[in-house]
Amino acid sequence: MLHLITYPHPTLRYPAKPIARVDAQLRSMVDEMFHIMYEQRGVGLAANQVNLPIRLFVANPSGEKDTGPELVFINPVIKRATGSSEAEEGCLSLPGVNANVKRNKSVRVNAYGIDGREIDLEIDGFLARIVQHELDHLDGVLFIDRISEENRKQIIDDLMGFEATFDMKRKAGLIGSDQQLLDERAEWEAKYC
Numbered sequence: 001m002l003h004l005i006t007y008p009h010p011t012l013r014y015p016a017k018p019i020a021r022v023d024a025q026l027r028s029m030v031d032e033m034f035h036i037m038y039e040q041r042g043v044g045l046a047a048n049q050v051n052l053p054i055r056l057f058v059a060n061p062s063g064e065k066d067t068g069p070e071l072v073f074i075n076p077v078i079k080r081a082t083g084s085s086e087a088e089e090g091c092l093s094l095p096g097v098n099a100n101v102k103r104n105k106s107v108r109v110n111a112y113g114i115d116g117r118e119i120d121l122e123i124d125g126f127l128a129r130i131v132q133h134e135l136d137h138l139d140g141v142l143f144i145d146r147i148s149e150e151n152r153k154q155i156i157d158d159l160m161g162f163e164a165t166f167d168m169k170r171k172a173g174l175i176g177s178d179q180q181l182l183d184e185r186a187e188w189e190a191k192y193c
Helices: 024-039 125-138 149-171 178-192
Strands: 044-046 056-059 071-082 085-090 098-103 106-112 118-124
Touching (some): 024 044, 106 125
Antiparallel strands (some): 071 106
16 A cells, blocks of 8 residues: 655655566556545655655646546656746645746656557646656655755745654654665565666
């Protein structure tokens, strides 16, 4: 059973590994990821946000089940990016934290769908922002890494609160040790990468 992890969980900073195979369990995990995304009222969710160290994310710009396209991107790569746009972003792994982030206005993304078919899309606007945000996750980058120093000062108390909560949960044994997390990561990588 997958669950959403929050900042500063180490998996969020680990660059995810490319996926070499898709099986029924991975398809089931993608379904779970969509469920978590909708439950948390999100529009995108990267695998490492549910503690999976693999290059996969799901998205639906509508944020609502049965409305808009449910997109799965496996091993995504941005081939071209143009323009610039600044807008407010949030993140399911940093609930309640929002800040303006500069992103490319349009991108050409290449990936594979859960069905194994190649995806080659030229996208812009909100979906382009989602793709860039989720791809950053797969590279171990959070939106807070892309904000101005002034904006960072405005959210520093929130970040410190997340860090204190994480430390408390780890001391209580609710979050595994770094070695346990490394062992879990190695198991997933051996299975899918």
